[in-house]
Amino acid sequence: MKWSARFSLLTDLRQAFQTALFPTFLAVVRSPLLLLHPHAISEIFMSHVWVMMSAAVDEGGKQVKENLITPHAYGVVFDIGAGHGHTVKYLDPTKVTKYIALEPNALMHRQIRKNAALAGFTESADTLLILPYGAEATAQILRSLGPEPQCVDTLISILTICSFPMEPEPDDVLAALVASVLKPGGQFLFYEHVANPQAEVRWWQRFWTPLWSMTCGGCRLDRDTPAIVKGMGIREEGQESGMWRECKMWGKEGEDVDSLFWHSVGRAVKA
Ligand SMILES: C[S@@+](CC[C@H](N)C(=O)[O-])C[C@H]1O[C@@H](n2cnc3c(N)ncnc32)[C@H](O)[C@@H]1O
Incomplete structure (x- = not known):
């Protein structure tokens, strides 16, 4: 593994601290009670980091998303960890009827509304729903979706499964979400940075x-997202177990094998 690759994320870390440290500090000075809520401080910090990083991250994944999301997403789309709602611009409005953005960090919601409106999805027209929960909050998510469970045609995760907490197990969180919100025959599309297959790179990760x-x-x-998705299983003919009818995964073209941000892309159809 190249030395430069081992330390490649130091630039991102420096930029993140340069951008987010001062405004986060100011927020704490203005509301010292935040010190009792470290998670809220982390959300403020991340909201500033994401303002700085998201456009470049989106640009880096543009081609993958154009090939994965635009031709496949249809019906009711549920975006796990929507961030600023960058996914919405890859949706074909002639095929997608509603954009549901799951985003636990409320500081991102204004930007989701803005990007969704630019793509023609609004709350007033009932084509946009923003849910302020983490993916693990299955009960609240289900309550917000209304009386019909499994109403989602396309479940999407872009660079979000990496942020699922350690508890409950990310495998269980994704399985519960797929089981409860996705229609049978509905699809799961993902583009994630994941554990690198090389042991040495994984050590540095x-x-x-x-x-x-x-x-x-x-x-x-x-995070070994391909293992999580694969572990949900293919349902064989006449069997009850296995979440997927089909599941395909591939890599991101042209990626450096030493990358700490090694990507995996996939499309799985629910049995
Ligand atoms: C790296 S950003 C990606 C945002 C967006 N998907 C995109 O591609 O631009 C990860 C997002 O996941 C959200 N997130 C963090 N923990 C989450 C959880 N447990 N469930 C759902 N989303 C989560 C974060 O707030 C953040 O907006």
């Missing part, structure tokens, strides 16, 4: 994860 995770809202560099 684990090394940096505590600091990176503190800086970027709990994001883990070493």
Whole structure:
């Protein structure tokens, strides 16, 4: 593994601190009670980091998203960890009827509304719903979706499963979400940075994860999302077990094999 790759994220870390530290400090000075709520401080910090990073991150994944989301997403779309709602601009409005943005960080909601409106999805027309929960809050999510469970045609996760907390287990969180909100025959589309298949790179991902995770809202560099999705299983003919009817995963073209931000892309159809 190249030395430059081992320390490649130091630039991102420096930029994140330069951008977010001062405004976060100011927020704490204005509301000292925040000190009792470290999670709220982390959300403020991440909201500033994301203002600085999100456009470049979106641009870096543009081609993948154009190939994954635009041709496949249809019907009611549920975006897990919507951030600023960048996913919405990849949706084809002639095929998508509603955009549901799940985003626990309320400081991101204004930007979701703005991006969704630009793409033609609004709360007033009932084509936009913003849910202020984490993916693990299955009961609240289900309550907000209304009387018909499994009403989602397309479940999307873009760079979010890495931020699922360690508890409950991310495998259980994703399985519960797919089981409860996605229609049978509905699809799950994902583009995630994941654990690198090379043991040495994975070691460095684990090394940096505590600091990176503190800086970027709990994001883990070493999350093995392909294993999580694969572990949900393919349902064989005549069997009850296995979540997917089909499941395909692939990598991001042209990626450096030493990358700490190694990506995986996938499309799975619910049995
Ligand atoms: C790296 S950002 C990606 C945002 C967006 N998907 C995009 O591609 O621009 C990760 C997002 O996941 C959200 N998030 C963090 N923990 C989450 C959880 N447990 N469930 C759902 N979303 C979560 C964060 O607030 C953040 O907006």
